[in-house]
Each structure stands twice: as C-alpha cells, then as structure tokens.
Amino acid sequence: MSIVLGSNRYGKAENRIVRIYRDTPRHEIHDISVSTALRGDFAAAHLAGDQSQVLPTDTQKQTAYSFAKEKGLLSIESYALNLATHFVDHIAPVHNARIEVEEFAWERVVLDGTEHDHTWVRRGQETRTASVTVDGTGDAQRTWVIGGLKDLVILKSTGSEFAGFMQDQYTLLQPTNDRVMATSLTAEWRFSSTDVEWEDAYAQIRQLLIKQFAMVHSLALQQTLYEMGKAILEACPFITEVRLSAPNKHHFLYDLSPFGVENTNEVFYASDRPYGLIQTTVLHDDAPDAGPAWDSYTGLV
Missing domain, CATH: 3.10.270.10 (Urate Oxidase;)
Structure with a gap:
C-alpha cells in the first residue's frame, strides 16, 4: 500500500x-x-x-x-x-x-x-x-459563475403555518396556523452564460426572493424556498440553478399568563439557537453540468 x-x-x-x-x-x-x-x-x-x-x-x-x-x-x-x-x-x-x-x-x-x-x-x-x-x-477553457447573497434577514408576522407534521413520543411542538416566519437567507444562483448585465441581474433576483417570501402563504419554509427558486428560474433565462439555505429564526409566543396578561399572538421570544436549517436546490431538468462551480474554497478539497 x-x-x-x-x-x-x-x-x-x-x-x-x-x-x-x-x-x-x-x-x-x-x-x-x-x-x-x-x-x-x-x-x-x-x-x-x-x-x-x-x-x-x-x-x-x-x-x-x-x-x-x-x-x-x-x-x-x-x-x-x-x-x-x-x-x-x-x-x-x-x-x-x-x-x-x-x-x-x-x-x-x-x-x-x-x-x-x-x-x-x-x-x-x-x-x-x-x-x-x-x-x-x-x-x-470552461467558466462557471455563481452569484448570490448571504445574511438577508427577513421576517413576516403572519402568512405562515406549520401543521400536519409527523409526531412521535418525543414531539412537544404544537401545530400552528399563524406564526412569525423569519430567516437569515443565503441564496446562490448559477449562471448559464457570462453575457449578463450583472448589476441588473442581482437587483432582479434579490427582489424576486423578497417578493416570494412576502407573497407566498407558507405552509412550510421548504415550500417558500422552492417558490423562490422557481420564480427566479421562470423570470431569468440566464439562470440554470438556484441553491437556498435558510435557518428558521424561531419566534415563540411568550407566556404572560403569570401576570394576568393575555398574549394574543403579539409578544414573542426570539430564539437564536438551536434553529431548524432548511436547504433547497431548484434547477432546470436540462441544466448543464455544474462541474466545479459549487466547489467552495472555504470547504475541504
């Protein structure tokens, strides 16, 4: 050997x-x-x-x-x-x-x-x-270009649910049909060409991400991420793949009953960790080979 x-x-x-x-x-x-x-x-x-x-x-x-x-x-x-x-x-x-x-x-x-x-x-x-x-x-010579953003902190106070999930003997989480949804989004998108107006593309994609987060009535953060990626691919013919990573920044309803105060879904405890981490890839079914495009320098070789 x-x-x-x-x-x-x-x-x-x-x-x-x-x-x-x-x-x-x-x-x-x-x-x-x-x-x-x-x-x-x-x-x-x-x-x-x-x-x-x-x-x-x-x-x-x-x-x-x-x-x-x-x-x-x-x-x-x-x-x-x-x-x-x-x-x-x-x-x-x-x-x-x-x-x-x-x-x-x-x-x-x-x-x-x-x-x-x-x-x-x-x-x-x-x-x-x-x-x-x-x-x-x-x-x-071959070239791959990935655009993106990270730490886009975004929150909506309603329009998000989490119910109907699997439960076992360790499940304590209660279903909800009205919750705060917040994340610090990382998004990356793979270009299919280098003939792109880079500044215009970034502005368009960023706005699509924000719009979908706001407009989609979310039954799961996974659903919202998929709709984000889908919207980018539909609107931007120069994008062939989108990868999204979203920590679920949990906001838990705070118990004010010891003080005789009713909390009608208005006061929350913002928990920074632990957090759910949802990651999604959305791409065209005929997307060209990604080659080393996603091979990050900050990762291991």
Missing part, C-alpha cells in the same frame, strides 16, 4: 479591497473581500518543498489589488472573471482558478434631503457574493 498526494489547492484568502471611483464630484465606493485559489502542477511543492512552480500567495494578493484599478470593480462577477482568467491564461502551472468575492453594501448619507457625494454608512448585515471558476485554456 502506497501513499499518494490527493486533491490540493492554495491561494490568498479574504483580501479586503476598497475601490473608490473619483471620476466625477459624486464618488462611488465598492468594498469587497476576495479570495483566490489555484489548482495545478504543484505536486513538487508538497512532496519535496520545491517552490519553483508556486506563484506566491502574496503575488495573488497584489494582483487582486491591482486589478481593482486595471480592470475595474463595477461588478464583482466581471472582476472575478478577469482575475480567474488571468491566473489560468498567464501562469503556466495553473490549470484551474477559483475566485470568491463578498461585497459589503454602503448607502449614501442624506443631508437636508440630498444624498451626499462622498459620505456613506454601512447598510445592514446583507452581503452580496460571487464565485468564479475558470478551468483550462484556449478552446478547451
């Missing part, structure tokens, strides 16, 4: 880059965290400590910063595409590059009813995400 080197990759994780556009008196800001991960002919580095084929992670960092100016940072998808393609096309030992980007939203300060040209405040918890994987060169 012999020991061999398995799958491996390396890169520079969580480079914080802020790009400010100053072309006009009204400045624009883009604030991101970008991680690079390269696969290729790196066996010698693992087996013999030979670094001759290894592009330093510091060089990857410097490239990421420089590309924020050279290539621009108007859309995280296009920025990640440029970065991944560069590593695969121009660094000989690299045959596969994955770039993962998080974008942190800022909104303009409003003074006397007017948006300020160069002052912002951070907006909420929500983070926009993108992952790009480029594999191979020339005519054999």
